[in-house]
Amino acid sequence: MINLLSNLKIAVPENIFIKDPESSDLGKRIVEHGILLIDEIGFDSFTFKKLGARIESNESSIYRYFESKHKFLVYLTSWYWAWIEYQLVFSTQNITDEEEKLKKAIEIVARIVKQDSAFSHINEVALNRIIINVSSKSYLTTDVDAENKEGHFKIYKRLVSRISQMIQTINPKYKYPSSLASTITQGALHQHFLKNHFKSITDCNDAVSPSEFFVQLTLSTIK
Amino acid sequence: MINLLSNLKIAVPENIFIKDPESSDLGKRIVEHGILLIDEIGFDSFTFKKLGARIESNESSIYRYFESKHKFLVYLTSWYWAWIEYQLVFSTQNITDEEEKLKKAIEIVARIVKQDSAFSHINEVALNRIIINVSSKSYLTTDVDAENKEGHFKIYKRLVSRISQMIQTINPKYKYPSSLASTITQGALHQHFLKNHFKSITDCNDAVSPSEFFVQLTLSTIK
DNA sequence: GCAAATATGATAGTAATACTATTATATTTG
DNA sequence: CAAATATAATAGTATTACTATCATATTTGC
Numbered sequence: 001m002i003n004l005l006s007n008l009k010i011a012v013p014e015n016i017f018i019k020d021p022e023s024s025d026l027g028k029r030i031v032e033h034g035i036l037l038i039d040e041i042g043f044d045s046f047t048f049k050k051l052g053a054r055i056e057s058n059e060s061s062i063y064r065y066f067e068s069k070h071k072f073l074v075y076l077t078s079w080y081w082a083w084i085e086y087q088l089v090f091s092t093q094n095i096t097d098e099e100e101k102l103k104k105a106i107e108i109v110a111r112i113v114k115q116d117s118a119f120s121h122i123n124e125v126a127l128n129r130i131i132i133n134v135s136s137k138s139y140l141t142t143d144v145d146a147e148n149k150e151g152h153f154k155i156y157k158r159l160v161s162r163i164s165q166m167i168q169t170i171n172p173k174y175k176y177p178s179s180l181a182s183t184i185t186q187g188a189l190h191q192h193f194l195k196n197h198f199k200s201i202t203d204c205n206d207a208v209s210p211s212e213f214f215v216q217l218t219l220s221t222i223k
Numbered sequence: 224m225i226n227l228l229s230n231l232k233i234a235v236p237e238n239i240f241i242k243d244p245e246s247s248d249l250g251k252r253i254v255e256h257g258i259l260l261i262d263e264i265g266f267d268s269f270t271f272k273k274l275g276a277r278i279e280s281n282e283s284s285i286y287r288y289f290e291s292k293h294k295f296l297v298y299l300t301s302w303y304w305a306w307i308e309y310q311l312v313f314s315t316q317n318i319t320d321e322e323e324k325l326k327k328a329i330e331i332v333a334r335i336v337k338q339d340s341a342f343s344h345i346n347e348v349a350l351n352r353i354i355i356n357v358s359s360k361s362y363l364t365t366d367v368d369a370e371n372k373e374g375h376f377k378i379y380k381r382l383v384s385r386i387s388q389m390i391q392t393i394n395p396k397y398k399y400p401s402s403l404a405s406t407i408t409q410g411a412l413h414q415h416f417l418k419n420h421f422k423s424i425t426d427c428n429d430a431v432s433p434s435e436f437f438v439q440l441t442l443s444t445i446k
Numbered sequence: 447g448c449a450a451a452t453a454t455g456a457t458a459g460t461a462a463t464a465c466t467a468t469t470a471t472a473t474t475t476g
Numbered sequence: 477c478a479a480a481t482a483t484a485a486t487a488g489t490a491t492t493a494c495t496a497t498c499a500t501a502t503t504t505g506c
Contacts, residue, residue: 019482024482026482026483042365044364044365045365047462047463048464048465049462049463052484057483057484058483058484058485058486059465060466060467060483060484060485061482061483061484063464063465063466064482064483068464068465069463069464069465133363134363136359136363137360137363139420140356140360141265142264142265142268144420148420157421157423157424161423161424164424175426175431175439176426176431176436176440178423178424178425178426179414179417179425179427179433180436180440181424182413182414182417183410183414183440186413187406187413190405190409190410191402191405191406193363194402194405197362197367197368197371198362198371198376200380200384200401201387201401201405202401202402203398203400203401203402204402208398208399213398213399213402213403216398216399217399217403217444220444221439221440221443249454270491270492270493271493271494272492272493280454280455281454281456281457282493283454283456283457283495283496284453284454286493286495287453290494291494292493292494
């Protein structure tokens with residue numbers, strides 16, 4: 001995976017950024033340290049000014065890449081889901097047993113990223129933590145509908161649709177493939193959050209993974 | 224339900240507010256119009272200054288009830304979940320069939336509030352929309368752990384635990400009662416959100432309710 | 447019925463935020 | 477080497493999320 005990915009560029013919708021951060025050294029540093037800084041201090045405390053100071057650049061320069069702090073988060077979540085989607089497609093394409101395929105897909109969206117695959121300037125472990133903690137803030141806004149029209153969430157929706165397709169293939173009569181797929185994708189993040197902060201309302205811990213829970217849930221439901 | 228509730232006070236942990244808003248006319252107006260204003264302009268645009276203007280009171284007076292905008296949201300979510308918990312306990316207590324009981328409980332946490340039960344100054348329909356759109360912002364903060372220790376989320380956790388208990392009663396061998404209960408509670412809100420904004424990744428609509436989806440999911444999973 | 451306590455209102459002030467605008471200085475490219 | 481482009485520096489703005497202070501109502505206890 002490491003070598004393969006090193007020659008790939010994860011494709012994020014172009015209208016999310018003003019200037020593609022992958023196109024320059026500064027852009028990459030913005031993304032690299034943006035992730036680390038959000039992971040350290042949280043998205044609410046994160047500002048372009050602080051990021052500028054950290055990378056010894058200027059707030060105004062960052063604004064030439066991202067029109068707002070919010071769009072930066074949308075960029076990061078899109079990048080993350082595109083990366084997960086890549087792994088999902090790559091890891092499931094050679095599996096012929098449809099059930100095994102779905103199991104693998106669930107495992108990929110529900111697992112925590114254990115180590116940096118080091119193919120780029122992006123620390124996926126830190127990014128994964130950010131997604132668990134704040135990804136829902138990228139769509140919980142008054143402008144969701146406008147942003148959705150702009151295609152800001154299309155990668156996420158495509159990923160959920162892929163899982164929905166797998167479910168339909170296994171059982172074409174099952175009535176709720178999309179709801180189940182979106183419940184898995186979003187629920188897995190939630191279980192990770194609960195495991196870290198509200199242990200009493202989850203069974204997930206070091207021994208029981210969200211993947212395990214959702215695999216059992218999914219298979220028993222659609223059969 | 225209407226008459227019963229009119230004599231009841233929904234109990235919210237005391238340390239969430241500075242002064243109990245139920246204890247005065249101004250306090251009730253803060254809550255009443257706070258809900259309406261957040262519903263209208265969204266939580267991010269909502270400020271105590273705007274609320275003060277709306278109720279012809281003063282920003283500084285509102286700060287005497289709630290120490291911050293964030294705590295106000297925590298108050299509203301606690302009130303909401305306490306209200307849901309009340310309905311759940313009330314509606315299920317006379318059901319002897321454990322499976323029917325669980326079905327009823329799921330229906331209550333997953334349904335949308337259809338009309339104001341009019342027992343107080345609180346518009347539950349608007350509050351329900353707020354919960355769907357922003358409730359996760361109440362815990363997705365850097366201070367979750369500190370706030371959790373203070374008991375800010377105990378009502379929500381107690382509600383999830385009740386559902387978890389019902390699941391355990393039906394099948395004591397099922398391994399993930401708490402994860403399932405938290406997935407239902409949080410997933411139902413998410414399905415409502417998707418239905419309103421990302422229709423392509425949900426099967427829920429006017430004909431198919433989140434309740435229906437989660438009842439089928441739950442019963443097939445735990446049996 | 448009045449003083450004391452309490453609740454509310456009005457005003458001002460503050461540091462930080464999330465930007466925009468402008469101008470200057472590097473760096474790259476044709 | 478000039479022109480184009482990228483980055484940096486500085487300043488400025490409206491708003492936010494408060495805190496602090498003082499004044500004025502309103503309620504309550506005696």
